[in-house]
Amino acid sequence: MKLYRLLLMLLTPGLISAYRITGEVGDSLVLPCLYPVTQHTSLACWGRGTCSNTGCNFPVASVNGSRVIWTKSVRYQIIGDITNGELPLTITDVTLDDSGVYCCRVRIQNLGIDLKREIDVEIHNPMMPNNLVRGSVDDTLTLPCKYSVEEGPREVCWGKGSCPIYGCKNELLTTDGTSVTWAESSRYKLLENITTGDVSLTISGLTKDQEGTYCCRVQIPGVFNDVKHEIKLEIKDVYLVRGSLRDNLVLPCSYNTDSGTSPTCWGHGHCSLISCHNKILQSDGYEVTWEKSKRYDLAGDIVRGNVSLTIESASVDDGGVYCCRVEVPGLLNDIMKEIRVEIRDADHLRGLAGDTVTLPCKYNVSEGTSPMCWGRGPCPRSKCTNPIVWTDGDDVSCRESEKYRLASNIQTGDVSLTIQRVTKEDEGMYCCRVEVPGLFNDKMKEISLEVEDDGIQKGKH
Known part of the structure; x- marks a missing residue:
């Protein structure tokens, strides 16, 4: 009798069983789904989102009897023994966009039995342990958040604090899926193309009191369907x-x-x-x-x-x-x-107007070559101000003018800058910056160039 009652409960129309699976980007996940085998034909489907009254929302796979008749892409496979009531969905090479609720639905013809199972999938990025982002006071940094726009753009909110059951606590910014509709201040912006699903939050002028947990919530119709990303922000008060x-x-x-x-x-x-x-x-x-x-x-x-x-x-x-x-x-x-x-203390060089001058800069290439740049003005905290020459470590990738050249062999670490036919306009500070991985590791050299008139006045004999 107990076994009969248990079987009756399992076959109750509309019964939903909950399940949760977690994985990492690049994994292959298996979402289990079992149903009782009968002599009657079964129709089944897998879809994204909570189970609806009929069919599957945003389907990814369909089954008729013992045959898989359709899958949305090769990433979705049903490789269980369907004849024995096994309907597991395998998702290969998962991404953050695969997070969310999935529904397995089995309809047993002629018996009026409709079985539904919902599985909550959560995907983590192993390259971002605990979704941790670090920055320093007064920095500008970005908290990553993306979602799939395959089914269209969604409303999104960003808030300070963990993601609640619905909405965002301490809202900082909201979008309607195509543009920002509200921001708590101009310090919070979405700089990427929102319509592609990139709703990463950029915060400028960080202060220590902005440290903590942030919630990015993508609103998807249905109960508990929202995609949520929580990111912890640590701010170092050093500069x-x-x-x-x-x-x-x-x-x-x-x-x-x-x-x-x-x-x-x-x-x-x-x-x-x-x-x-x-x-x-x-x-x-x-x-x-x-x-x-x-x-x-x-x-x-x-x-x-x-x-x-x-x-x-x-x-x-x-x-x-x-x-x-x-x-x-x-x-x-x-x-x-x-x-x-x-x-x-910057090096100081002098040259005559019309001459070709060379601003020396070298670095050690025992660990390999590095990208570098030359810029006008003192060396800033990163990159080059008013850049005039860029290299990728092996070749010059761009230059502002043909008058600027790296005449030596770049692969040896000699990135001295040659300026042809200098004029008084070329006078001033120059920065040679070699980009070395790591915080504050760049090699920098500043050179002050003074251009003297050669004393010859043009137009007079």
Whole structure:
């Protein structure tokens, strides 16, 4: 009797059994589905999304009796023994887009039996353990999120915090599937083509309080069909500023002023438990009240929390660690940021107008060649400002003008820049940057070029 009741429950029309499967990008997954074998013909299908009242939503495979009559692509296969009631769906080479709910539906003809099974599939990217993204204060970075637009674009929301049962907590941005419909501030943007399913969130001007978990939710019709991605963001409150002699430097520091402005101090040295060591500037939250010299200033909008320090005409003595301290009432509540400053003394070259000059730059190729660039102006934190020559490590891939050449053998690490027929317009700072993998590993050299008139005035004899 118990066995009969159990069989009766299994054959109850509309019964849905839940199941969950997880995998990694590139895996082959098997989604199980069993049904009782009878002498009557069975019709079956697999589809994306929750089981509907009839058929399968967004079908990927169909079965008639003991034969597979259709699959959406070669990635979907049913390789079980259908005659014994086995209907497992195999998905090969899975991607993040394969995440979501799948429905297995079996209709046994003449008996009025309609069996349904839902399986929740979750795919992880092994290259992004725990979906972790790291950045630093004041960085601009992107939190990845993509979905398949095979069935059309979807509404998407981004929120701060774990994904709830529905919607997004602490919404930051929403889209209607084709464009951004709302953003909490201009710091949050979708820079990729939304209609292709790339809804990765770009955040500019990171602050420490933006650290935490973010939810990207793609809204798909049906109960529990939404595709959800949770990404953990870690923000390091460290910063490196590089400059050359006589540069004007900006040391970034900002804080949230929703609860009002706060007094701020800058010191030359590491942040201490209280106050600023070797204080060089003080603000009351509205204006600078004291500075060690006129070389120091707060050039940003102080009342909006931008207390970035400007140092004019940098010298070698300006190198080292600086502390930005925002004084928040309460024990140990102060917001602190440390910034390391590197000052480089650039090489200086002179040439005559009309001459061909060479700006030397070499690097060690014992570990292989590296991409590099030449740019006009001091070396920035990454890449080259106003680039004039690019190489892929083996050949020149692009140049602004034929007057710029790398005349030596690039494969030996000699990437010296030759400038033909120099003029006064060519005068100024140049940056040679060799891109080495790793944070702050790039090799950089700055050269100041001075072009002298040859004393010959054109048009006179």
